[in-house]
Amino acid sequence: MSDTVDPDHFTEEWATDQEILDRMVDGGDQPHVVREIDVQFVGQLAKLNRFKNEASKWGFRSAEVERYEDGWQIELQIHSDTQKDTMRKLTRKYIEIEQEFDIDHDGWGCFSCNENGPISDENPA
Numbered sequence: 486m487s488d489t490v491d492p493d494h495f496t497e498e499w500a501t502d503q504e505i506l507d508r509m510v511d512g513g514d515q516p517h518v519v520r521e522i523d524v525q526f527v528g529q530l531a532k533l534n535r536f537k538n539e540a541s542k543w544g545f546r547s548a549e550v551e552r553y554e555d556g557w558q559i560e561l562q563i564h565s566d567t568q569k570d571t572m573r574k575l576t577r578k579y580i581e582i583e584q585e586f587d588i589d590h591d592g593w594g595c596f597s598c599n600e601n602g603p604i605s606d607e608n609p610a
Contacts, residue, residue, distance in 0.1 A: 490580045498590075499576050506572055513610020514597035516568040522595040524561045524579060528588030533559045536586040543582060558591065567595065 510516065524545070526533065533550050537559055540548040545561040552558075565571055579590040596603035597610070604610045 490577060490584065495577065495580055498580060499573060502572055502576050502593075503569070506567060506569060509567065509597045512597050513599060513604055514567065515599045517566050518598040518600065519564055519566050520595050520598045520603070522563050522565050522567070522575070522593055524563065524575075524593045525558055525591040526561075526579075526582065526586075526588045527553060527556055527558045527591045528586070530557045532586050532588050533557050536582065536588060543578060559588075 506516070526536065530550070537548045537550055540559075540561055545563050548559055548561045550557060550559045563575075565575065575593070579593070582588070583590055598604060599608065599610060601608045
């Protein structure tokens with residue numbers, strides 16, 4: 486795992502992630518609630534498979550490589566809260582993964598949650 490990430494790349498990615506987190510809170514998300522977060526990367530099949538074999542070392546509990554548009558994608562899951570400190574570490578982690586495995590981060594996603602689970606019509610914010 487790398488100790489150095491491009492500060493400009495980190496700043497750009499973190500700004501995007503903060504916007505997402507702020508919109509989630511505006512919609513009623515309670516960041517301290519732990520939930521499943523999906524993280525995606527795209528790249529060459531061999532590189533994604535190499536990462537899949539090491540995904541648990543990076544804290545991911547599952548990883549699936551699949552065809553995606555005209556290439557390949559890996560989707561991983563991690564259980565985490567969405568507090569800014571935690572997500573800032575996730576942003577750094579996915580940039581380190583990009584560097585180490587020569588693959589591209591393609592986003593992350595999760596449900597907005599409150600104490601009762603994912604926010605929905607049955608569980609409003």
